[in-house]
Amino acid sequence: MKKIFQLKATEILKKIEENDLKKEEVYHHFKERIEKIDPLIKSFIEVYDYYPTSKGVPVAIKDNICIQGRKITCASKILSSHVAVYDATVIRKIKKEGLLILGTTNMDEFAFGSSCENSCYYPTKNPWNLEKVPGGSSGGSAAAVAARLVPFSLGSDTGGSIRQPASFCGVVGFKPTYGRVSRFGLVAFGSSLDQIGPITTNFTDCAYLLNIICGFDEFDSTSANIEVPDFMKALIEDVKGIRIGLPYEYFQEGLNEEVKEAVMKVAKTLEKKGAKILDITLPHSRYAIATYYIIACSEASSNLQRFDGVRYGLQIKEKEMLELYRQTRKEGFGIEAKRRIFLGTYSLSTGYYEDYYLKALKVRTLIRKDFEKAFSSVDVILTPTSPTSAFGLGEKIKDPLSMYLSDIYTVSVNLAGIPAVSFPCGFTSNDLPIGAQLIGKPFDEATLIKVGYTYERLCKDFFERIPEIAK
Amino acid sequence: MSEFEVVIGLEVHVQLATSSKIFCSCPVEPEAPPNTNICPICCGYPGTLPVLNKKALELAIRIALALNCKINKKIYFERKNYFYPDLPKNYQISQYRLPLAEEGFLPLENKKIRIRRVHLEEDAGKLIHKENYSLVDFNRCGIPLLEIVSYPDINSPQEAFQYLNELKRVIQYIEASSCDMEKGTLRCDANISLRKKGEKELGTKVELKNMNTFKGVKEALEYEVERQKRILQESKKVVQETRLWDEKKRKTFVMRKKEEAHDYRYFPEPDLVDFVISEEMIEREKEFIGELPYLRRERFKKSYSLSEKEIEILISQKRLADFFEESLKFFPQEKKIANWIIGPFLELVYRLEKGFDEVKISPENFAKIVEYFSQGKLNNLGAKKVLSLALTTDEDIDKIIEKEGLGQVSQEEELIKFIDEVIEENPKPVSDYKQGKKTALQFLIGQVMRKTRGKANPKIVSSLLERRLE
Numbered sequence: 040m041k042k043i044f045q046l047k048a049t050e051i052l053k054k055i056e057e058n059d060l061k062k063e064e065v066y067h068h069f070k071e072r073i074e075k076i077d078p079l080i081k082s083f084i085e086v087y088d089y090y091p092t093s094k095g096v097p098v099a100i101k102d103n104i105c106i107q108g109r110k111i112t113c114a115s116k117i118l119s120s121h122v123a124v125y126d127a128t129v130i131r132k133i134k135k136e137g138l139l140i141l142g143t144t145n146m147d148e149f150a151f152g153s154s155c156e157n158s159c160y161y162p163t164k165n166p167w168n169l170e171k172v173p174g175g176s177s178g179g180s181a182a183a184v185a186a187r188l189v190p191f192s193l194g195s196d197t198g199g200s201i202r203q204p205a206s207f208c209g210v211v212g213f214k215p216t217y218g219r220v221s222r223f224g225l226v227a228f229g230s231s232l233d234q235i236g237p238i239t240t241n242f243t244d245c246a247y248l249l250n251i252i253c254g255f256d257e258f259d260s261t262s263a264n265i266e267v268p269d270f271m272k273a274l275i276e277d278v279k280g281i282r283i284g285l286p287y288e289y290f291q292e293g294l295n296e297e298v299k300e301a302v303m304k305v306a307k308t309l310e311k312k313g314a315k316i317l318d319i320t321l322p323h324s325r326y327a328i329a330t331y332y333i334i335a336c337s338e339a340s341s342n343l344q345r346f347d348g349v350r351y352g353l354q355i356k357e358k359e360m361l362e363l364y365r366q367t368r369k370e371g372f373g374i375e376a377k378r379r380i381f382l383g384t385y386s387l388s389t390g391y392y393e394d395y396y397l398k399a400l401k402v403r404t405l406i407r408k409d410f411e412k413a414f415s416s417v418d419v420i421l422t423p424t425s426p427t428s429a430f431g432l433g434e435k436i437k438d439p440l441s442m443y444l445s446d447i448y449t450v451s452v453n454l455a456g457i458p459a460v461s462f463p464c465g466f467t468s469n470d471l472p473i474g475a476q477l478i479g480k481p482f483d484e485a486t487l488i489k490v491g492y493t494y495e496r497l498c499k500d501f502f503e504r505i506p507e508i509a510k
Numbered sequence: 511m512s513e514f515e516v517v518i519g520l521e522v523h524v525q526l527a528t529s530s531k532i533f534c535s536c537p538v539e540p541e542a543p544p545n546t547n548i549c550p551i552c553c554g555y556p557g558t559l560p561v562l563n564k565k566a567l568e569l570a571i572r573i574a575l576a577l578n579c580k581i582n583k584k585i586y587f588e589r590k591n592y593f594y595p596d597l598p599k600n601y602q603i604s605q606y607r608l609p610l611a612e613e614g615f616l617p618l619e620n621k622k623i624r625i626r627r628v629h630l631e632e633d634a635g636k637l638i639h640k641e642n643y644s645l646v647d648f649n650r651c652g653i654p655l656l657e658i659v660s661y662p663d664i665n666s667p668q669e670a671f672q673y674l675n676e677l678k679r680v681i682q683y684i685e686a687s688s689c690d691m692e693k694g695t696l697r698c699d700a701n702i703s704l705r706k707k708g709e710k711e712l713g714t715k716v717e718l719k720n721m722n723t724f725k726g727v728k729e730a731l732e733y734e735v736e737r738q739k740r741i742l743q744e745s746k747k748v749v750q751e752t753r754l755w756d757e758k759k760r761k762t763f764v765m766r767k768k769e770e771a772h773d774y775r776y777f778p779e780p781d782l783v784d785f786v787i788s789e790e791m792i793e794r795e796k797e798f799i800g801e802l803p804y805l806r807r808e809r810f811k812k813s814y815s816l817s818e819k820e821i822e823i824l825i826s827q828k829r830l831a832d833f834f835e836e837s838l839k840f841f842p843q844e845k846k847i848a849n850w851i852i853g854p855f856l857e858l859v860y861r862l863e864k865g866f867d868e869v870k871i872s873p874e875n876f877a878k879i880v881e882y883f884s885q886g887k888l889n890n891l892g893a894k895k896v897l898s899l900a901l902t903t904d905e906d907i908d909k910i911i912e913k914e915g916l917g918q919v920s921q922e923e924e925l926i927k928f929i930d931e932v933i934e935e936n937p938k939p940v941s942d943y944k945q946g947k948k949t950a951l952q953f954l955i956g957q958v959m960r961k962t963r964g965k966a967n968p969k970i971v972s973s974l975l976e977r978r979l980e
Contacts, residue, residue, distance in 0.1 A: 105557045118556065125550050127557060224557040230780035260561050260782050338780055341589050344600035345554045349646075364593055387591070387775035396777060 043068045045505070048190035048244040052096045062095025066139060069097050073142075073188045076509055079169060081161045082183035085110060086142035093137030098248075099192035101180050102143040103150060104235065105224040106130050113226050114158035115148045117371025118352045127224020128259065129193065129235050129252045136251045141189050144179030148373045149343065150200050150228045152176050153445045156436050157375045164432065165207060166506040167471055171429040174204030174445075180238045181208040185472075186509040191239040191248055195225055197232045198331050199425075199449025202461035205238055206424035206474020209463040209504070211245050211491070212238045216482045217456035218263035221256030227342040229335035230261075232453040241502050242492040245460070246270035249484060265482055273488040276496050279313035281486070284417035288324040289448055295427045301465035301473040302423045308497055309421075309490065317417055321409040324451060326402050328443055331450035333386050333399035340383025346371065378439065407455040414480045419490055422448050424461040424474035448476060458484045462491050463501040472501075514704045514742065516735055517712055518670050519626075519662035520727075522677060523655045524687040525633070525695040526569040532632050532654035533560030533603065540636075540694070544647035552652035554598030559781045562587075566630065566654035569686040570610055571787065572795040573656055574628045576680050576802060579614030584786050587630075587779040592772050595646050596635035604631035606776040616660075616680065617804050618672050624661040631655050650694075656687075662701065662712065667731035674698060674724045679803040683828040691723055698727050703748070704738045713738075713748060718762060720754040730755035733762055806831055814844045823852050829866055830856075836873030841881045850880045854894050858901055870904040871897075878907045886967050915965065925971060928961040929978055943979060951975060 043051065043065060054060040066089045077083055084102050087109070100106060103113045105123035107130075112118045126134065133140065147157035155163040155178025163178045165171040166186035173182035177194030181204035184192050194201040196214040205212025213236045220235045227233060237248035250271060255264040285306060290299060306316050348354035348367030355366035372380070386395035413420060425445050435442040452459040457478060464475040479487040495502050530537055534551035551558040574581055585608060589601040609629035615622040635651040637644050658677070664670050678689040678696065689696040698721060703713035718734060721727040733755075738748050753762040801809070803825050810821045810831075825831045830851065837847050855876070862868045879900070883893040888911070899910050932954055933940055943950040951972070958971045 103557075111556065113556075121556070123557075124555060125558075223559050226556040227781075258561060259559050261559075261780075337777060341591055341601055341775070341777070344591060344593065345556070345598060347593060347600060349595050350553065350598060351555070360595060361593075384775065387777050389773045389775075392775075392777070 044072060044187035044190075044509075046190070047241055048096050048098075048239065049247050051190055052094060052247075055095050062092065062139070063089060065095055066097060066141070069141060069189055072186075072509075076166075076186055077183075077188055079508060080164050080166050080173075080182050080186055080188075082144055082163050082173070082179040082186065082188060084112065084114065084143045084145050084160060084179070087140060090139070092134075092139045095137070095139050097139045097141040097189050098133060099141050099144050099180060099183050099189040100130070101146055101177050101192070101194045103146060103195055103226040103228075104130060104193060105226070106140060106143075109143070111143075111226065112159075113149045114146045114160060115346075115371065115373065115376065116159045116353060117346045117348075117367070118226075119159065121352045123224075125224065128221035128256045130224060132251050132254075133193075138251075144177070144183055144192060146179055147176035147200075148376050149226065149339070150176040150195055150197055151339070151375045151379055153199070153203055153442050154430070154432075154435065155179060155182075155204070156432065157373055159373060162432060165429045165471075166509055167209065168429065168469075169508075170431055171471065172207065172432055172434075174207035174425070174429060176200040176204075177212070177238065178204045178207075181205050181210055181212060184208070184210045184238050184240060186506060187240075188509075191237060191244050193235055193248075193252070194238050195228075195233055195235050196449075196453065197229045197234075197335060198453050199446040201236045201238060202449050202459060202474070202476060203425050203446060205461040206463075206476075207429035207472065209466075209472025209474075209501070209506075210238055210240055211242060211460065211462045211502070212236065213245050213249065213460040213484070213487075214452065214458060215249065215253060215484055216263070216458045217453075218261055218265075219254075219267070219458070219482065219484065220252050221254070221259040221262045223256055223258040227338070229338040229453075230342060231338060232331075232335055234453070242462070242488055242495050243271075243274055245491075246274055246488050249488075253484075263482070268485050270485060270488050273485040274492045275489055276312075276493045278309050278490055278493045281309075281314045281419065281490060282317055282417040283309060283314050283490075284317050284319035284413055284420045286319050286321045286324070286413070286420060286422060288321050289422040293426050293444070293447070294423060297467045298423050298425075298427060298473050302421065302475045305464045305475045305494060306421055309494060312493060312497070314490075319413045319417055319420065321406075321413060321451070323402065323405045323409050327406060327451040327454060328447055330399045330402040330406065331446075331454055332382065332443060333395050334403065334454070336379045336383035337387050337396050337399075338383070340380045340387065343372075343376065343380055375439070403454045406451050410451075410455045410457060410478075418480070418486055420478040422476045422478065424448060424476040428467045428471035428473055452476075452478055457481050458487060460487050460491055462494065464494075464498070465501060466504075513707060514739055515707050515709070516665050516667075517662045517703050517705060517715075518664035518667075518731060519701040520660045520664065520670060520673060521699045521701070522658045522660075522674070523697040524573070524658065524681055524689055526566050526654040526656055527685060527687050528563055528565045528569065528654055530563055530565075531652035532563050532566045532630075533652055536652065538653050540650040540653065542649055544638075544645070544649060546649065548648045548651065552598070553648055554600075560603060560779075562782060562785065563654065567785065567787075568791070568795055570628070570630045570654075570656050571792060572684050572798055573658070573681055573686045574611035574614065575792065575795055576684050576686075576799050577611075577614040577616055577625050577628065577658065579611035579625060579628055581611045581787055581792060582608055584784055585610050586784045587782050588776045589779050590631075591775045594634070595644070596637050596651070598635070598648065598651060602632060602634065603779055603782070605629035616673065616676055618669065618676055621663070623663045623673050626659045626661050627657075628659075629657050631657060662703075667728045667735065670700065670731055671724055671728040674727060676804065678724075679826065683803050684799050685828075698724075700727060700731055702731055702734050702738070704735065704742055713742075714750050716748065716750065716762075717752040718755055719752060719765065720756075722757060726755060726757060729760065730762055733760065737762070800828075803828070803831075814848075816844060816848050820848050820852060823856075824848065827866070833873055833876070837877040837880070840874045840877035843880075843884070846880050846884055847877065850876075850883075850897075854897055855901075858898055862902070868902050870902050871900045872904050875900055875904060875907050882907070882911075889964070889967055891964055915963070925958070925962070925966060925974055926978070928958050928966075929971070929975055931961065932957045933978065940979065
């Protein structure tokens, strides 16, 4: 018989409902696993005590989503003492559903990073190889799920922060369409790019969690008042006639051979099931990283201004107001946060605005149009999630540019505001997971679920394999 | 004075009359105890997002229309970034590159003052400075403000004063703001420069802040005209700077020089979407505008034979002018109605705690009182008494008169009874009168009036008495 941690979240739910499992038993099972395994991985920031809920299935939350009465730190020293005074909309929905919030997960400070090394606490390690990073910024959420310390979790994705760690950790990470999930209560990084999404071990749990968190919210002006389909109904094995595009630009120089092969194999597998594989082009892809970092950092520089030591969080006491600001922010922000504040402040400054921010907005439109055009001939787009599998701890932290490039295949999706999912599609010769990315039309998450689910049924092992230290 | 021309532009902020703040549902009550009308949204807590209060947008459109502005069909907000402790997000959600409305005008008596732009934004909190620390009250934070920027079309402090009064009247007419400068629902900064007459180029401008009344604005500008004139007459240069008006010292003082200007790094607010302003929305707001005070003034001048001063008082408030015109329908004598409104009516209204808000009397009943007075059915005192009783109740006028016994006693028989009594009771004054002492008559009239408890018409009493004593 399978142990609890080997079960899907939806299977645990069913067993609880059928009285085969007790809610407290489930909680303690995962709590004990965290106590035993997490000291090696360090995926959690805080683990909560048991409290009664109606469904009892545990979920972990990235530490940039507000849970009333709980610490919300964004893995930043500047917020490390801050307690949220309200529930984020997604938390309200999760509480209403009756899931058990197990605790908060580690991340790059304010979601700035692709390795989870920019946390003010500790870097999280990849459960498949403790010398490797779990990816970022939702590294804690992905590593915890990969190590089966929690059945599923929530992350946030501004430029790949759900998908890239999901790919490094061999799990499913879904970024919904911009506007599909309310951002109310998500501490903003790049407001026009941020989106909350699920990290799971499989597509069934992914559909289940999407059903809970999606939907219009009057507290978020950018949330879309569009009907949400039942994603559980998209869990069907059928890709007949589905047109899958392979963008030329995503398979060029810089892409690791093993990753390339694995992704091409996904295409073949789906083709055998009746999907049509088509070559497409997304010509403005090469401007995506530059465009993304200008827009994301500009918004971030403004969003982070509220952390000034006046009302909440860290305060370095000084006689002069300006000194209080300076010292608090100097002490409170890590190096990557400061770098992005500088970048953003620069590109919004008078005299540079037109050359940087405004130009980036124009390129963003071109990138969005690339996708619109592509989607006139295909239903989904298949790409690698990241150019490589998980890289080494410390390997890129001193070289921000190479770190930024690990998001080269994910940032365009955020710029275009469209949905995408990363799912496991194989392992490298040194046993690290490889992730493939499926990109969909706006608000067509269901097709991504359908294609992903079909693939999952065909290649179960990639989804069910568990890291050695987690067995 | 004659050698220089004064050039003034005004930047006015009005607090829109919404019941909740512009981006959250906190009530607009800045006077409440500090930090009681606040929430995570207006205090900029991590993760919160703004949602535009539609009512604020509607009132803003209404004002823009009343100021004859061109409304931009699609608008968006921008962030104005600067660090200050009264600004919880350290950016203000405002409008910059594309304001709500542009290119309007406000007519004054002899000229039009053009409006450059009108834009919507959120208010900041209030700092309270103590001896060696400061406190901040966020109650005001997030209250909707409309900034109204004029062109430098104003040529004297007096004209600035007129502009402010007219602007206030217009906005009050359309019920979009209370425009009370002392309560801070209207704030005004002024830009002023001088140039030689005939000169095309504008002189160096100085920005004036910290004026708390319209009179203060006028005085600060007058002070500044003299100060700049002195500088220019000495062939020196005016320094571009911001100066604060000191109400007590009646002088302006330097606040900051130009070079300390901020780079606000404006960029479109990504937490809010673009707003399309539909024709329906504009049409709906137009209906609230009706006849503006300056148009009404012109019509009153043409239609009624009233003095300018009377007209000015009547149009000063929309409901007063409405009340006047409604009453006129029931008793079409404009002079009499106007007199009674400007006199007894307003006197009573000013004494009410909530002023006009408490007034219930219908124009019909008001007109009846004026009519009864003109017919001699009520004397002056009686009419005032009836008015004071009906003002906040709108009770039937005839019933009040009956209940209070205020109908004038003009029936001769009744009066003669009283007159005979008085003659009998006062032989001395009667004989005095008969011997030619005319003042004695006044005494006797007074006695009769007392007997009727003031209800008689003194003129009638006088003629009856005279006849009786012949």
